[in-house]
Amino acid sequence: MPAIQTTSAKQFRLRAGAALMALAGLAFVGYAAAFLALNFSGAFLELGIGPEEVDKGRAEVQAFSPRLYHYISHLHIALSGFIAATGLAIAAMSWFGVRRGERWAFAATVTVTAVSLAVSVPAHYPWGLATLGHLGPVYVAVLIFLAGAATAYSGMRGRRVKAADSGLCALRRDVPGVQTLRMSSARRLVPLEEHHRDPGSALNPDSPWVRAVRLLVGAFVLAALVQKTYDATLPGTDVDSFQLYSEFTVQANLGLGFLLIGSAAWPAARLPRWWDHLFGAFVLYLVMTGLIYIVLVAPPEEPWWSWDLYWPQMAHHRLAPLYVVFDWLLVSRMGRGPWWRPLAWLAYPVAFLIFSWVRGSIDGWYVYDFLDPTLEGGWPAALASIAQVLAAFLVVAALVHLAGNARAALALRHPRH
Numbered sequence: 001m002p003a004i005q006t007t008s009a010k011q012f013r014l015r016a017g018a019a020l021m022a023l024a025g026l027a028f029v030g031y032a033a034a035f036l037a038l039n040f041s042g043a044f045l046e047l048g049i050g051p052e053e054v055d056k057g058r059a060e061v062q063a064f065s066p067r068l069y070h071y072i073s074h075l076h077i078a079l080s081g082f083i084a085a086t087g088l089a090i091a092a093m094s095w096f097g098v099r100r101g102e103r104w105a106f107a108a109t110v111t112v113t114a115v116s117l118a119v120s121v122p123a124h125y126p127w128g129l130a131t132l133g134h135l136g137p138v139y140v141a142v143l144i145f146l147a148g149a150a151t152a153y154s155g156m157r158g159r160r161v162k163a164a165d166s167g168l169c170a171l172r173r174d175v176p177g178v179q180t181l182r183m184s185s186a187r188r189l190v191p192l193e194e195h196h197r198d199p200g201s202a203l204n205p206d207s208p209w210v211r212a213v214r215l216l217v218g219a220f221v222l223a224a225l226v227q228k229t230y231d232a233t234l235p236g237t238d239v240d241s242f243q244l245y246s247e248f249t250v251q252a253n254l255g256l257g258f259l260l261i262g263s264a265a266w267p268a269a270r271l272p273r274w275w276d277h278l279f280g281a282f283v284l285y286l287v288m289t290g291l292i293y294i295v296l297v298a299p300p301e302e303p304w305w306s307w308d309l310y311w312p313q314m315a316h317h318r319l320a321p322l323y324v325v326f327d328w329l330l331v332s333r334m335g336r337g338p339w340w341r342p343l344a345w346l347a348y349p350v351a352f353l354i355f356s357w358v359r360g361s362i363d364g365w366y367v368y369d370f371l372d373p374t375l376e377g378g379w380p381a382a383l384a385s386i387a388q389v390l391a392a393f394l395v396v397a398a399l400v401h402l403a404g405n406a407r408a409a410l411a412l413r414h415p416r417h
Contacts, residue, residue, distance in 0.1 A: 014155030018099035020148025021109060022212075025094060027141035028087030030216050032080040034223070037311040039076035046076070048133025086116050090145075095208055098152050106152065113145055203331045204268075210331055211264040217323050218260030221253050224315035231312075246359060246367050248352055249293070252285040253316045256324065268334055276334050276404070281345045283324045284400050288349075288393055290321030296370050296385075328400065333408035342397035349393055353386065 034047050044058035051057070062069045090109055097105020121138070124130040203210055231237060232244045244250055259282055263271070294304045298317075302309075307318055356367050366372035370385040 010155045010157075012155070013151050014101060015099055017148045017150070017152025017155060018094045020144050021094035021098060021152060022091040022148075024113075024141045024145035024148060025087045025090030025092075026212055026216055027137065027144065028090065029084045030087075030219055030223075031137050031141070032084035032087060033216070033220060034311065035083065036077065036080040037314055039073055039080070040308050040314075044073075046134060048131045048136065049129065053129055053131060086112060091212065094148070094152075101156055103156065106149075106156065110149060113142075117142065205263065205331050205334075206267050206269075214260040214327070215264035217319070218257045218264065221260070221315055221320050222257035224312035225250065225254055225257065227312045243365060243367070246356070248285075248349075248367070249289050249316050251352070252282065252289050253320055256282045256286055256320060271334075273335065276408075277337055277341060277344075280328065280337065280341070280400055280404050281348070283328045283404075284342075284345050284393070284397050285348070286321045286324045287396055287400070288389075290317055291392070291396075292389065293317045296389075297368065329403055329407060331407075332410075333404055336405045336408045337401055342394065342401045345397050345400075346390070346393055349390070353390075 031047070038044065038047060044061070045054055056064075058069070061072065089112055093105045093109045093112075098109060117138075121135070124135060205211075228244060228250065229241060232239055232241045239247075245254075259279060263275075263279070268275075298304070307314055309318065353371070356371050357373075360366040360372065364374070366374075369375060370389070371382060373379045373382040375381070
């Protein structure tokens with residue numbers, strides 16, 4: 001297809017609009033992820049749907065008919081899959097089609113979005129299901145999409161086709177083993193073999209999909225934190241807001257959420273050299289969050305493999321620790337860490353430990369029972385638990401450090417073309 005020649009202003013509007021459209025698509029994927037998570041949580045009902053809208057919950061449906069419960073659950077799973085697939089299609093066509101000025105991609109993206117909304121949204125209103133908590137995220141995503149579509153369309157109007165590029169396209173068809181690669185508004189001939197992506201660059205941090213997944217996971221982790229913060233303001237809760245933010249889990253997930261969003265927002269070349277070292281620190285903190293929750297915090301009757309948790313707990317104790325492990329092992333790293341990096345990572349856990357004891361000595365509230373010297377066993381039991389936790393921190397820190405250096409070495413052996 002001939003390259004499209006645009007002014008710099010139009011090109012900026014086209015790319016900005018396509019980015020907004022893709023962001024809206026990813027928002028739909030995030031909504032689907034929340035939908036899926038709630039199906040396996042105690043809430044069971046969809047996001048923003050409560051007793052005021054549906055007077056029967058998970059336990060009542062199970063008691064009435066286990067078959068009906070499984071039927072509704074399978075509908076939730078299937079619908080979340082279709083929502084996620086629609087969002088991915090919108091994001092992919094926006095980023096790889098609309099962003100390049102392809103009119104078919106623009107038309108297809110708008111059509112997919114319009115059809116999905118026209119079919120799914122109207123049925124909410126007659127039955128009082130159109131709550132702000134349920135459809136509010138959809139409204140926000142639609143507004144982002146409309147703003148992006150309007151911006152992209154303004155950048156696509158009045159484009160001129162460069163006739164000389166037609167000859168280049170003919171050459172591309174006639175010469176075997178040659179394809180064209182867009183370089184700003186021009187193209188150059190590149191042998192096909194130069195486009196082979198080796199294992200070291202398969203998951204480059206600047207890949208659109210790596211950045212998209214980081215953005216989604218970061219936003220989901222922060223959304224779970226918002227839910228926890230809201231829960232802490234309700235009467236009868238176990239902790240208040242200040243106590244909530246005194247938890248290691250909350251602090252680590254807060255930092256991870258912003259770290260992932262920052263990694264998605266900026267190219268790796270624009271991030272400071274210490275960014276990967278900071279990322280590794282949060283890998284350690286989140287892995288230990290998951291392990292400590294399983295070993296010391298979770299109820300004894302809760303299976304360690306279960307994802308059937310309240311969705312913010314699932315996000316912070318299951319999803320986030322698992323995701324950072326895969327990110328750290330698979331995505332290319334910018335450089336190796338020095339031998340003392342694991343020791344530097346331990347500075348925050350030690351500071352948190354001191355903070356927790358000082359805070360507990362002031363108001364008598366300790367964030368975790370294994371830190372509380374006022375319980376049975378006193379200081380000897382608390383110190384013994386802490387010694388084991390710190391030893392586990394050091395071992396896991398060393399493993400994370402070695403894995404990061406191995407991934408960086410792999411990227412150096414297989415540089416990108």
